[in-house]
Amino acid sequence: MLADVLIILVKVVLALVWTLLLALFLTWVERKESAVMQDRIGANRASVFGLRLFGLFQPFADAIKMLFKEDFAPTFSQRALHWLAPTLSFFFVAVAMVAVPFGSPIRLFGRTVPLQVVDLNAAVLFVLAMLSLGIYGILVAGWASSNRFALIGSLRGAAQLVSYEVALGLSLVGLIMVFPSLSLAGIVEFQGGLLFGFLPKWGIFLQPLGFVVFFIAGLAETKRVPFDMPEGESEIIGFYTEYGGLKFGLFMFTDFLEVIVLSAMATTLFFGGWQVPWLGDGGFVFPWGGRAGMAPWAVTVLRVLSFNLKVLFFCWLQILTRWTYPRFRYDQIMDLGWKVLVPLGAVNVLATGLIFAWR
Amino acid sequence: MLKAWKVAKEIGRGSWITARHFFVNMTFHTLRLFGIKTKRRGAVTIQYPEVRKVLSPRHRSLHRIRPREDGKPSCVACMLCVTVCPSECLYVEAAEDPDPEVQKLPSKFVVDLNRCCFCGFCVEACPVDAIRMDTGEIRLAARSRSGLEVPLDKP
Numbered sequence: 001m002l003a004d005v006l007i008i009l010v011k012v013v014l015a016l017v018w019t020l021l022l023a024l025f026l027t028w029v030e031r032k033e034s035a036v037m038q039d040r041i042g043a044n045r046a047s048v049f050g051l052r053l054f055g056l057f058q059p060f061a062d063a064i065k066m067l068f069k070e071d072f073a074p075t076f077s078q079r080a081l082h083w084l085a086p087t088l089s090f091f092f093v094a095v096a097m098v099a100v101p102f103g104s105p106i107r108l109f110g111r112t113v114p115l116q117v118v119d120l121n122a123a124v125l126f127v128l129a130m131l132s133l134g135i136y137g138i139l140v141a142g143w144a145s146s147n148r149f150a151l152i153g154s155l156r157g158a159a160q161l162v163s164y165e166v167a168l169g170l171s172l173v174g175l176i177m178v179f180p181s182l183s184l185a186g187i188v189e190f191q192g193g194l195l196f197g198f199l200p201k202w203g204i205f206l207q208p209l210g211f212v213v214f215f216i217a218g219l220a221e222t223k224r225v226p227f228d229m230p231e232g233e234s235e236i237i238g239f240y241t242e243y244g245g246l247k248f249g250l251f252m253f254t255d256f257l258e259v260i261v262l263s264a265m266a267t268t269l270f271f272g273g274w275q276v277p278w279l280g281d282g283g284f285v286f287p288w289g290g291r292a293g294m295a296p297w298a299v300t301v302l303r304v305l306s307f308n309l310k311v312l313f314f315c316w317l318q319i320l321t322r323w324t325y326p327r328f329r330y331d332q333i334m335d336l337g338w339k340v341l342v343p344l345g346a347v348n349v350l351a352t353g354l355i356f357a358w359r
Numbered sequence: 360m361l362k363a364w365k366v367a368k369e370i371g372r373g374s375w376i377t378a379r380h381f382f383v384n385m386t387f388h389t390l391r392l393f394g395i396k397t398k399r400r401g402a403v404t405i406q407y408p409e410v411r412k413v414l415s416p417r418h419r420s421l422h423r424i425r426p427r428e429d430g431k432p433s434c435v436a437c438m439l440c441v442t443v444c445p446s447e448c449l450y451v452e453a454a455e456d457p458d459p460e461v462q463k464l465p466s467k468f469v470v471d472l473n474r475c476c477f478c479g480f481c482v483e484a485c486p487v488d489a490i491r492m493d494t495g496e497i498r499l500a501a502r503s504r505s506g507l508e509v510p511l512d513k514p
Binding site for chain 2 (some may be wrong): 035037038039040041068165320321323324325340
């Protein structure tokens, strides 16, 4: 009993540390990647005793700056809600990482430990629910600020997130029809199989259209630039107009956490999670007849590495998207959500059903 | 349908361009990190305080008074620069020169960089080519206004 509690605690801490560290360094990746894309160098001056390391200390410098800023709340704001809003939006996104499997279960001191904080049997729904609850952070922030622009931003954000929630859910319906379970561990396990004898049975091969809809809707859920209705830096500054210092930092951090959660979900649902193509528990079994045995620990390391690489790739892709496309107008966002993504999701569900009926 | 295809094509082209920039620049950055000389650099950035861009010879920077062979300023305090200056930033006080060949010399020659607009009219107006703007000094900052009132007669 005590051992179970201890294991869960360690896993919670590890998952949280992994997520927060990745989010911290995503701020660095974002700066550097945008710089390299635009033929610049990017932040490289932060140093510890003259050691610069490509500006890798920049996130810590930013964090220290945020920490030592004045914790300011305008007198006209509603204090309790003003404090609650960043916490809410941070919490609901961070808690979504609970359901993500980082690797295949490992044997430790005679017990099987899944590399996942909790194996929820409705994990897909849980993550979707947590992402929807993230709206409350924005709404409460806009309301508590008692500022018109903040309220406009938060209402636009709520409208956007609610509409894209529909497309996001619809894009996963086809996936749920294909996969035998709603638990993320089960889904990843299922994706270890082979399609036509050689293709890994990943969600992207089973549901290509579903992935496109999922990824675009997910991008909108992260509310970063092409879909940055709640912020609108060029017009209304957005729902965190009245926030500064660490509270503002939490909102920014939440954005990066959402990027990570979306990457982790895309990886888990559509790109096989921790699965490496053709890697079984005993080593590689290639479809053309080859075979390469591997030690169990090597397999585990390879799988965790594979999960991390996939997540990093999607983070990279999202930052590329953020620095490539100009932002949508409000009506364009609504058009894309309701007139393109929702019908596409419905078509995907229909096509999946037809294929099932035909088989 | 055709429009959707065109939009999708443009979206793809956009990320193709940025991704190409990313990977090409990353390649050059990585090669240079490992000490391999490449013709191109990964970035166009000039890292300013350490690396300086070469200024154009026509660039107008901080003023200076060209000295004579004996080290004294070659200015004859004719006040032409003061007259022509559109921002009224020059302040010249004339004094008698001990040398009988030269009538006057400036006992005080101050340029107020708070006001100077670096038009270079003073350089054009000078009949003896005494004032020039070719020091190449572009870091003109001071903690107070008086710090920007630069005396030019003292070397």
